[in-house]
Amino acid sequence: MAKFYDSAIKKVEDNCLSQWRRELLGNLSGDVLEIGSGTGVNLKYYPKTVNKLVLTEPDSNMRHILNKRIEESDKDNISMAHYHAESIDLPDESFDYVVSTLVLCSVKNPLNSLTELKRLLRPNGQLILMEHVAADDNPNLLNWQKRVEPFWKWIGCNCHLTRQTENLIKQAGFNSIQIEKVSMLGAPSLVKPMIKGIAQKKT
Numbered sequence: 001m002a003k004f005y006d007s008a009i010k011k012v013e014d015n016c017l018s019q020w021r022r023e024l025l026g027n028l029s030g031d032v033l034e035i036g037s038g039t040g041v042n043l044k045y046y047p048k049t050v051n052k053l054v055l056t057e058p059d060s061n062m063r064h065i066l067n068k069r070i071e072e073s074d075k076d077n078i079s080m081a082h083y084h085a086e087s088i089d090l091p092d093e094s095f096d097y098v099v100s101t102l103v104l105c106s107v108k109n110p111l112n113s114l115t116e117l118k119r120l121l122r123p124n125g126q127l128i129l130m131e132h133v134a135a136d137d138n139p140n141l142l143n144w145q146k147r148v149e150p151f152w153k154w155i156g157c158n159c160h161l162t163r164q165t166e167n168l169i170k171q172a173g174f175n176s177i178q179i180e181k182v183s184m185l186g187a188p189s190l191v192k193p194m195i196k197g198i199a200q201k202k203t
């Protein structure tokens with residue numbers, strides 16, 4: 001998966017993901033944590049206003065590529081860690097932003113992960129996210145997602161098709177949520193329904 005990841009997503013990167021990454025990450029500042037960084041696709045979108053960037057990635061093959069990307073980048077404020085999103089051994093309220101792009105579909109426990117991310121955010125800190133989700137507006141597609149999910153998870157490193165991520169964000173206690181529904185152009189129909197935006201941790 002790690003070896004082929006960048007080429008596998010190239011078409012959708014060109015169609016829409018790169019533009020969304022630029023929009024979501026281009027104005028960040030302060031201290032930023034990213035979960036499930038994978039091969040480091042987001043790295044080039046972080047602006048100079050970011051003070052400290054902590055990239056976490058539990059998969060050692062992904063981390064190998066990520067490490068190379070960090071070394072090649074012109075940024076010297078980046079560190080890398082192996083944490084799973086469900087349990088991140090860093091102090092409460094350490095970050096201004098937490099970034100999750102295409103990760104909450106794959107974590108073992110999305111609610112525990114979101115609760116952990118909220119713990120790590122400072123008051124008024126923001127979760128920045130871009131995730132593919134259940135097709136709640138399209139019963140026929142949702143039905144197919146449910147049917148295919150067991151196989152999809154098996155071939156796709158635990159990637160779930162039917163996660164109701166926006167509901168989980170609310171359950172985790174984020175209280176200012178500005179999320180829009182979008183479609184991942186050029187992706188297989190099963191993963192086309194996406195959400196992107198921000199969720200804030202109010203005091």
Ligand SMILES: C[S@@+](CC[C@H](N)C(=O)[O-])C[C@H]1O[C@@H](n2cnc3c(N)ncnc32)[C@H](O)[C@@H]1O
Nearest residue numbers: 036037038041059084085101102103106107108
């Ligand atoms: C589809 S890739 C997304 C990579 C990158 N964030 C991007 O936007 O292209 C999903 C990533 O989530 C990671 N992942 C899987 N389970 C995780 C967990 N429990 N906590 C954090 N990351 C996890 C995988 O190792 C993989 O690198």
